[in-house]
Amino acid sequence: MLNNIKFPLYVITHPLDGFYTMKYEKKGKMSIAIINIILLWLSYSINRQYAGFTVNKVDPLTLNTLMDLIAVVTLYILWCSANWSVTTLMDGEGKLKDIAMATSYSLTPLIMALIPATIFGNVVADNEEAFYYLIIGVAFTWFLLLMFVGIMTVHNYSLTKTIATFIITGISMLIIIFLILLTFTLIQQIYLFMRSIYIEIIFRA
Amino acid sequence: MKRPVALLVGFIIFIFSFSSFGANVPYESYTYDFRFNVVPSPAPYVPIKSVDGNSLGVGSFQRPEDMHVTEDGEIFILDTGNNRIVVFDNKWNHVETISKFINDGEEDTFNNPHGIYVTKKGDIYIADTDNRRIVALTRKGDLIKVIADPKSELFPENFIFAPLKVCVDYADRVFVIARNVLQGIMNFDEEGDFFGYVGTIKVNVSLTDIIWRSLSTKEQRQRQQLFVPTEFTNMDIDSGGFIYTTNIDNFSNETVKRLNPSGEDVLRRPVNAPVRGDHYYTHIGRYGGPSRFVDIIVRDNRMYSVLDSRRGRIFTYDHQGNLLYIFGGVGTQTGTFRRPVAIDELDENLIVLDRDLGEVIIFETTNYGSYINTAIALQHEGRDEETAKFWSKVLKLNANFELAYVGVGKALLADGNNKEAMKYFKIGMDQKYYSIAFKRYRNEVLKANLGYVLTALMVLLICFIVFKIFKNKIVLRRKCENA
Known part of the structure; x- marks a missing residue:
């Protein structure tokens, strides 16, 4: 159990090795991945609500922890499914589970940085806020690099192919959003059509 | 017997207390907060009466376009349709009417004049639009000079000089906004010779405009709208010779400018809240679109009020560009406008000239408005403590006014009460x-x-060292025992 918890820390410090053992030696656990996402949601929400006034311009009226959860989970699922659908067509070796784990494990630096950054954000004044953004910026870059290495290792891709996959994944995420919106609009149209027929019949009968 | 009387008195007081809450104000006053939310506020100014030509005994005004109030409180109303200037004292008693003057031994009149300005010395400058000239008269009505038909290489051919608004600084330099002159405000020296332009408005061409234009044919391009700067609408000059000017450049954040003597815009604008009137508006309908500023008045302590003819609102800002209050509205009730064209300050009151109504509407400050004005004045003099008193009075009347909190906070900060100030x-x-x-x-x-922190750290350090030494000793002893 302790090894499972320690494993993400190993992955973020030794990404090439870590993602390899995660996939091929089955060291990764989906439960840890899900816990990671939940932790990310919590730390993101805490950051939005409690970061000091100097670095936090969020309108308190817009704070909604449940909406944050939806945002984090939706983005995660969107990314994973988009990447999976792209890589299955591009000879990727990773399964959906591998992608989900790799992505979630690479989020670890962000999770670890957000709460200290929030605490730090409460003791900085003007001019010092650069350090706050530095913490978050470093964590975010680290996360991006990790995800890059993770996707590369999991699918056994070359460097250029990974870059191409990332770009195509971005586009396919947009397409998925578009399709979802389209479906919703169509369903709404059909519903309204049915409803007007129903009303028509009610009034005629 | 006593009880019903007391009840009745109580009831009457109850009723009256409502009416004194300004329920008669025909518009809603508001401000914007940090996030551009509309925040209702008490009325800073309420209309007390409106006067027209008939009630003043000078015959009704015809399309009056401009108005000027001197420091002594003399009111000059430019009655455009009747081609005359009507002068009143500060109690609205008719002083005189100027409709003609002697020019080269002959009697001369105005033709559709649009702008008037009166200098500190009392000289009257009139933008005599359809006579294509600026007329300068002394207070007695004698002609000083006429500025007509200016000559310069900068003008296009067939240039027609049609001045709309005029303004004069302390050195008798004349600034003129003229019809179809897009290069800026025309500047004339004290002799009346054309000197140059000041304050040209930048043209904003968006990326889509450029792409659209590059895709269209020559014929199409000819029929498209030209990218020309918008015209200035009005101006006022402060005691330091800075020109405050308004324009109707839609979707720009620089519809109010403060021009220094070399023509650069030096208005202070807060980073997150540009000086542009309404931040939030509908885009459709008669009252939709960004605020359309038609006049500006510089007030004491470098406060300024701008008049929006689109929705009939008056926006007042302090010298740093902080929005102080908004009031006024278009409508048909007394105290609302149909087409406001000019704003000025008469003693403590603000007065607005309505062209279509031919009326001047007089607004008086409420407690709320005067507290803000006083606070700004005291702040300007650097009397922080008294400023805070007035800001807290403002807060009692309007707990949603952010600027007042900052004002109180500054006083607390000066007092050294940092924690409270932070709040x-x-x-x-x-x-x-x-x-x-x-x-x-x-x-x-x-x-x-x-x-405390250092002591605690020291204690911890000592403990740590002691622990280390002991541990080493134990390890050593064990090794010895094993050996």
């Missing part, structure tokens, strides 16, 4: 001052607790 700056959404207060508070806390 006020946070409510007032002023991160800069919050930071200052926070830094001081942080130092305070550090100073108070540094002793």
